[in-house]
Amino acid sequence: MNLFAHELRAEQLLFWRNREAAFFTFFLPVIFFLIFASVYGDTRIKKEGNIRGASFLEAGMIGYGVAATCFAGLAITLVIRRESGILKRIRATPLPPPAYLLAVLASTFVVFLIEAVLIIAIGRLLFSVPVPGRLLSLLAVLAIGALCFAAMGVGITGLVHSAEGSSAVINAVYLPMAIISGTFFTPNSYPQFLRVIATVLPLTHYTQLTRDVMVRGQHVWHDWGAIAVVGVWGLIGLAAAIRGFRWQPFES
Amino acid sequence: MRAIKVEGLAKRYGSHEALRGIDFEIGAGEVFGLLGPNGAGKTTTIEILEGYRERDAGTVEVLGEDPQRADRAWRERLGVVLQSSSLYPNLTVRESLRIFGGYYASPRNAGEVIDIVGLAEKADARVRTLSGGQKRRLDLGLALVGNPELVFLDEPTTGFDPGARRAAWETIRNLRSLGTTILLTTHYLDEAEQLSDRVAVLREGRIVREGSPAELTGGNPETEIRYRRNGDLVVEATTDPTRRLYELTAAAVEQGEELVELEVRRPTLEDVYLELTAED
Numbered sequence: 230m231n232l233f234a235h236e237l238r239a240e241q242l243l244f245w246r247n248r249e250a251a252f253f254t255f256f257l258p259v260i261f262f263l264i265f266a267s268v269y270g271d272t273r274i275k276k277e278g279n280i281r282g283a284s285f286l287e288a289g290m291i292g293y294g295v296a297a298t299c300f301a302g303l304a305i306t307l308v309i310r311r312e313s314g315i316l317k318r319i320r321a322t323p324l325p326p327p328a329y330l331l332a333v334l335a336s337t338f339v340v341f342l343i344e345a346v347l348i349i350a351i352g353r354l355l356f357s358v359p360v361p362g363r364l365l366s367l368l369a370v371l372a373i374g375a376l377c378f379a380a381m382g383v384g385i386t387g388l389v390h391s392a393e394g395s396s397a398v399i400n401a402v403y404l405p406m407a408i409i410s411g412t413f414f415t416p417n418s419y420p421q422f423l424r425v426i427a428t429v430l431p432l433t434h435y436t437q438l439t440r441d442v443m444v445r446g447q448h449v450w451h452d453w454g455a456i457a458v459v460g461v462w463g464l465i466g467l468a469a470a471i472r473g474f475r476w477q478p479f480e481s
Numbered sequence: 482m483r484a485i486k487v488e489g490l491a492k493r494y495g496s497h498e499a500l501r502g503i504d505f506e507i508g509a510g511e512v513f514g515l516l517g518p519n520g521a522g523k524t525t526t527i528e529i530l531e532g533y534r535e536r537d538a539g540t541v542e543v544l545g546e547d548p549q550r551a552d553r554a555w556r557e558r559l560g561v562v563l564q565s566s567s568l569y570p571n572l573t574v575r576e577s578l579r580i581f582g583g584y585y586a587s588p589r590n591a592g593e594v595i596d597i598v599g600l601a602e603k604a605d606a607r608v609r610t611l612s613g614g615q616k617r618r619l620d621l622g623l624a625l626v627g628n629p630e631l632v633f634l635d636e637p638t639t640g641f642d643p644g645a646r647r648a649a650w651e652t653i654r655n656l657r658s659l660g661t662t663i664l665l666t667t668h669y670l671d672e673a674e675q676l677s678d679r680v681a682v683l684r685e686g687r688i689v690r691e692g693s694p695a696e697l698t699g700g701n702p703e704t705e706i707r708y709r710r711n712g713d714l715v716v717e718a719t720t721d722p723t724r725r726l727y728e729l730t731a732a733a734v735e736q737g738e739e740l741v742e743l744e745v746r747r748p749t750l751e752d753v754y755l756e757l758t759a760e761d
Contacts, residue, residue, distance in 0.1 A: 235583040242580075246571040314567030321531060321561040322627070323553045324584040477533065 232328045233335075240336030254302030255344055258294040262286060262348055263355070265413060270356045276417035280444050283356035288443040289412035290348050292436035295374040296412075298341040301403045303333070303382035305395050307474075312392035316476045326476075338375045345371055366442045366449035373449075373456060374435050377463030381431070384466035387473015412436050431462035482509035483542075484631050484662040485530065490539035492525050499525045501686040502539065507664060507679075509630070512657050514677030515666040518758050521683040523666040524564060527635050530664065531561055544631055557586055560624030560632040564639075566616045570609035574600050574619055577608060578626050585627035598622040598652055614645030621652065632656065634665040638672060650675055670751040680750070682757050689757050694750050703748070709741040 245251055270283035277285055310316050319329055352358035361367050385402070389395050409423055410416070410432035416424055427433045434455040441447040449456075485507040492500040500522045507513040515523050528534045529541060532548035541548060546555045569577060575591050582588035589597075595604050598618040603611060608619065617637065624632055637653070638646045646669075653676055657663060667673055673680050674694045681691040690697055704722040706729065708715055719725045722745060733740050 232584065235580075239580045239583070242576065243569060243571065314563050314565055315569065317533070318561065318563060318567045318623070319584075320533070321556065321559065322581065322584040323556040323586070325553065 232324055233332050236324065236329055236332035237335055237339075240332055241339065244336060244340060250302060250306065254297045255340055258290045258297055258344060259347055259351065261293070261413070262290040262351060266352070266356045274415055277415045277440070278445070280440075281358070283352060283358050284444045285415070285440065286413070287348060287352040287356075287358050288440040289436055291345050291371070291439050291443070292374070292410065292432055293407045293412040294344045294348065295341060295371075295378050295435070296403050296407050296432055298344060299337055299375050299378040300382040300385075301399050302340075303337045303379055304385050304389070304399050307333070307383065307386045308389050308395035308399075309392045311386065311475065312395075312478045314478060317478065320476045334379055337379060341375050342371065361443040362446055363442055363448065366447070369449040370439055370442050373459060374439070377431065377435075377459045377466065379466075380463045380470060381466030383474055384469030387469060387475070390479040406430055406432050409433070410436055431459045434458040483507070484509045484511070484544060485513075485664065486540075486542040487526075487530070488540045490526070490529065490541060491537050492522075492529065492534070493537055498686055500529075500536075503681075503683070503686070503688050505681050505688065505691060507662060509662050510657070510660050511678045512653070512663045512665065512676055514673035514680040515664065515683060516668065516670070516673050516680055516754060517666075517683035518668065521758075522686045523683055524635060526683070527633055527664065527666055531559075531633055557627060558630045560627060560629035562620050562624045562632070562634045562637055564635040566613075566620050568608045568616060568619060568623075570607070572608055573605050574608065574611070574622075575604050577619060578622055581623045582626040587628060588626050589628045591626070594622045594626050597625060597655060599648055612645075614641050614649070617641070617645075618649065618652070621649070625656070629661065631662045631664070634663060636666055636668070638667070638669065646672070670749070670754050674750045682754060684758050690753070697753050698748050698750055705746050705748070706744070707746070708743040 266283045266286050270281065270286070272282040273279045274282055274285050307316075320326065349358075349360060353360055385399065389398050407413075409419075409427050410430045411419075411427060412432065416427045416433060419427065438449070438452055438455040438459070441452060442449055483506055485505075487506070488504050489502050490500055490504070491498070491502050503522075503526065505513075515526060517523050525534065529536050530543050530548055532551055535549055543551070544555060544558050546552075548555075569580075572580070574595065578591035578594050582591060582594075592604075595601055598621050600615060600618055600622065603615055608616065611619065617640075621634070621637060624634075634653070638649045641649060650672070653663065653665070657676075663676075665673075665676065677694060679691065679693050680697060681688045682697075683689070703718040703720055706717045706719060706722065706726060708729075717725065726745060729740065
């Protein structure tokens with residue numbers, strides 16, 4: 230427990246010290262929220278049941294945020310640490326591997342939680358978006374997203390073999406996913422082929438679930454189908470993580 | 482007291498036999514140098530002892546335990562410097578040492594480690610601003626922060642300039658005087674000669690020679706005498722250097738000649754090493 234707390238503090242220091250990573254994973258969703266909500270915050274979105282643009286976007290940026298922090302940020306960090314030999318070095322210390330991995334995950338979840346709170350606070354203060362009423366359902370939604378996308382984030386590390394390529398490969402996966410999944414624009418207005426792609430992506434279902442809970446005041450369990458899709462993707466990520474996660478760099 | 486005992490250690494990668502049955506022992510407090518050209522099996526050996534790789538055959542005992550089954554208590558007693566530098570670029574030297582120190586039950590104080598590795602002026606500098614040699618010294622510091630009984634150093638000074646190498650040697654000598662057992666791999670012969678109590682030379686997965694640097698060079702009975710005559714370099718190898726030198730100098734004095742660039746030298750570890758590892 231002491232070791233876990235020690236490592237969690239270390240991970241927080243490491244995350245906030247790394248300015249570029251903190252910008253892309255933590256601040257970018259916040260900045261996009263500020264920009265896009267200023268542009269169409271007051272527009273009503275017909276294809277999403279006439280909700281306000283700012284409300285639509287607030288839930289969307291939580292979805293974008295979970296992909297940025299728990300999936301992309303976590304995956305890039307782990308690949309770089311693995312390839313630079315840091316994971317290998319940690320393996321030689323008495324720090325138990327489960328304590329290390331749990332602390333890395335917990336630190337990622339802390340960052341995502343702060344991001345979600347910040348987005349909701351900005352929505353309330355600058356764009357008059359009411360704070361979601363169903364707080365327990367909201368917490369459940371954040372937890373489901375954090376766990377499933379982190380599983381996918383660890384899972385993809387086995388497919389990326391070099392530190393140099395890690396951010397290019399992972400950004401190429403998650404940025405198009407974030408856009409197609411409707412975090413910025415409603416997928417209901419997309420052409421047919423994009424909608425087909427969107428229906429298989431976990432972030433589409435996750436963003437829908439987030440909107441239903443945050444904007445439409447639904448309980449988290451009202452859409453088991455969406456939870457199931459995100460959960461299955463999470464399990465695929467977990468299986469890939471168990472198979473592909475490694476402590477030692479890929480040898481050249 | 483014995484820190485490491487290796488018997489019949491073998492390892493293959495596919496059809497390549499990286500280690501073909503090696504044996505050696507390292508006593509507590511000893512500095513043991515593992516020498517050999519690239520691909521001889523140095524890193525494979527050290528990584529098996531560190532617990533990173535599994536062996537195919539043989540027995541290995543490190544601080545009384547089998548590294549393949551070792552636990553946390555064993556890792557408390559061990560320090561590891563990997564072949565390439567592995568650090569967090571955005572932390573300071575002191576922060577890095579505090580974080581890694583926190584993994585151990587009774588770590589050394591960060592300030593003490595900073596003094597041991599000679600990074601006092603850089604204690605609060607970000608790791609990414611350090612020179613290559615300074616980063617390598619921090620690598621060593623992270624291996625020492627747990628106050629280990631045994632330290633593995635895989636090519637600790639590769640890429641250093643001569644000044645940095647001397648400084649690193651001084652650090653390693655300090656460690657030895659604190660009673661730390663050290664296993665070091667290197668392909669710098671002078672480094673092995675300067676630091677090691679005993680040396681083993683690996684070649685194609687076998688130990689071809691083992692002993693103290695003096696024993697290794699002392700095994701060769703020949704002494705070399707070199708000088709120039711009419712501009713041409715003359716090299717003589719003799720088992721009777723006193724008499725031969727007397728004859729040479731007496732003859733030269735008689736004829737009023739000068740033996741230009743006269744030199745008498747014993748084979749260095751480097752000569753022995755080159756002979757042992759020569760491709761034949």
